[in-house]
Amino acid sequence: MNPARQEHTRRRTRGRRRLLALALLFPVVLLTAASLGAVRLGPADLWHLLSGGEQATALMRAVFWDIRLPRVVLAALVGACLALAGAGVQGLFRNPLADPALIGVSAGAAVGAVLCFFLGWALLLGGWLLPLMAFVGGLLAVLVLRLFNTGFAAGGTAKLILAGVALNAMLGSVLGFFLFSASDDALRSMTFWTLGSCASARWPQTVVLVVFLAIGATLLWRHARALDALQLGEEQAAHLGVSVRRVRREIIIGAALMVGAATAFAGTIGFLGLVAPHMARLLLGGLHRLVLPGALLIGAMLLVLADLGARTLVAPAELAVGILTAAVGGPFFLWLLRRPSSWSAS
Amino acid sequence: MRLVPIFLALVLPALTGQAEPQRIVTAGAAVTEIACALGLGPRLVAVDTSSRHLEETRDKPDIGYVRTLGAEGILSQEPDLILISSEAGPPGVLEQLARSGVTMITVANGHELENIDDKIRIIAEATGRTSEAEAVIARVTEDIAALRQLVAAGDERPRVVFLLARHGGSLMAAGTETAAHAMIEAVGGVNAAGSFAGFRPLTPEFFATQPPDFVLVSESVGENDAGLLEGLPGLGAGSAGQGPQIIRVDDAAFLGFGPRTPSAAAAVATALRRP
Amino acid sequence: MISAEPRLLAEGVTLTRDGNRILDHVSLAVVPGRLTAVIGPNGAGKSSLLSVLSGLWQPDQGRVLLEGRPVGDYAPAARARRCAVMRQDNTRPAGLTVLEAVELGRVAHGGGADEAQTIAWEMLRRLELEELAARSCTRLSGGEWQRTAFARTLAQIWQTGRTATLLLDEPVSSLDPAHQHQLLAQARRLARDGHAVLAILHDLNLTAHYADEVALLKEGRLRACGPVGELMNPDILTEVYGCPVIAVQDPAGARAFLSLGPDEVK
16 A cells, blocks of 8 residues: 555544544543542442442432432533534634634523523523523524524625624623613522533433434534535535535524523533534544534533532532633643644644 | 530430431521521531621631532531521522432521511521520510611601622612612611612712712722722712711621621611711 | 537526626537637636536526536536536635545545545546645645645546536646646546536637637627637637737647737737
């Protein structure tokens, strides 16, 4: 085999092997995070808990199964949703600086949640009204974006980005108005919601989130190849046989569903949607059949680790996880950028 | 001779069929203050951030801000009783705590001086301190009576505004539906900022057209912010009786609706009546 | 000369943008087995014609038929399997290697990753680009990127038992003379193999050497269309381009065209 083929095969296998490594690392990170927390659970305790033995006290069981595990799982799902949506949006807009927030869904979800706090409805429907209003807010924002753009097709991607910026500005001012007019109680709840937290995790929430992640992942995975082709520009992608309008619509819908659901349950958590796909590309190359699953895994692991920090660093108190996503993601990202690698987008 | 109380402490709970909680976690300044007033200070294993201003609670582990608690953090303190104020949150965490099996009592945080009794009684019952509670309630009732007398004695109601500092260095005035508003009324004043609900930033016109007689300043307005006060037209340093008089208050005592509130209110009511 | 059914047929195509008439009743047939060159001055509408022929833009009047059916009737993937377009300036995909960029030509085909890779290697071999297979697209010279794009275009129409249509927009603009000949020779061989090839060219000599048919476009109108021998004529060319074009012949008989600047005219 000639040297060029050898080199290429090597690189291709390296990408696949790294993805496999990420997939194997994922359960390790999950288990580690599940075994750590404010309440000390030693290896013996974990064994008793997982095997259903009677030595596990009622308190231990409550902490592990009702409080800690749903929280770790929620963090993984939220991280996966945000990162996957980020990968889709970055591929679609051909911009590694794109963030799912560009399509307005995060700001819309924030407005929905803040409105709920403002009206004092946060406890209604067994606490489900809050995430519901956040989710609806996120989707409405995306619909408004579509209206601005007279159906996503017209005007192309550049116009879409600008419309997103305008929408975010408008929603920001609506948000500001609510914050200004809120009672002190509501204001504090609003502020802490917007900083993001996985603390109120419940198992039913994780089930809902799995459904949305599955829908979004399916929509995006179908267009992995199209996302690759789009890197040549929308015109050339169309010549290659990509239905650009359909791809754009479905990726935005998929991203909106995932970010809307994730934000509904965990508040606005920034940075992940931007950084995780980038990390995936640095490690795995530019092909979306590697980048999409890679971003999903990296996003999930990052948020699980950030949440671990949020609940242990100042225990028994809690930190807002949004502060930590930047603290965990930032330096790691910088380190990745410094590595010499011809996979990097230069 | 110490054996008798020890014996009683060990046996009594068995006799009454209910063990007194030994490890208590509190969230909410009023709740914590009441617990301390009932002599439960040593049994508090952790408190929230707003409760750590008391001498007894200064060094206790901090479970965080009352509205953003963490279930596991609280449970890691191995409490046998959790006392929380009604503003505690988030709701999801309270649910998790409820399911954990640890006794949790919620104390409603109203803006009525008369409700302080009820808060004391609820906490006393949950902790088996009903006898100590009577003394505390008696004191509180006395203080409320004294306050009411002071207020009734005055003929006109002074115009008062309550200011606190928000992040970013702006001054906010308390409108209706705030604890400050309730207290202004309780000390016999009229809330000059009563035209809106919640907190709003001040506008200079406010002080120019209808200056208040008194300005109650939260301790959150620090030394550096004093400049903010002076900068407002109509608000002077109060020299030679010109402009409103500035009175500093201890938030936790004055606005907490805990056992110290009636006496703190009486102090303010007195200041309001000084010529 | 076998006259075959045109693969791509434009009938009376008119296109207006912002009040400007970009194409004016242009009718053109792209026939299999022949390489058709479209030449003309800048702004003549050549690239716009390509956009309409490829189905990217709808004409205001007239229609375009691809293999007998209106080009807009095809689903994007079906159209892409029948007609490959190579445009002038494409964004270089960050994070993709040359081989991966060429594999993108197979997006419209069902084949699968292995088949795409095999075909891509074959295209790289034909264009002598194998050594660059593992290089990132962002690290190529302009010429190397253009040849990569051509390899991708070839990969797009590579299928056994079927010929297709190739539309090329200035495919050799960044190439050195040797590579220009290499690429256009490939294009002509494809035409001989039965594909229908259309190329927008600026170089008159290359046109004269490789094209079978020539279409002259000026100000949105088709000035002339016909076999290369007839149209590569100094008078017509001078008129179309608006600058003096002369033909020179070397002793061996090879004919070349020279365009002259205004001060060079005797």
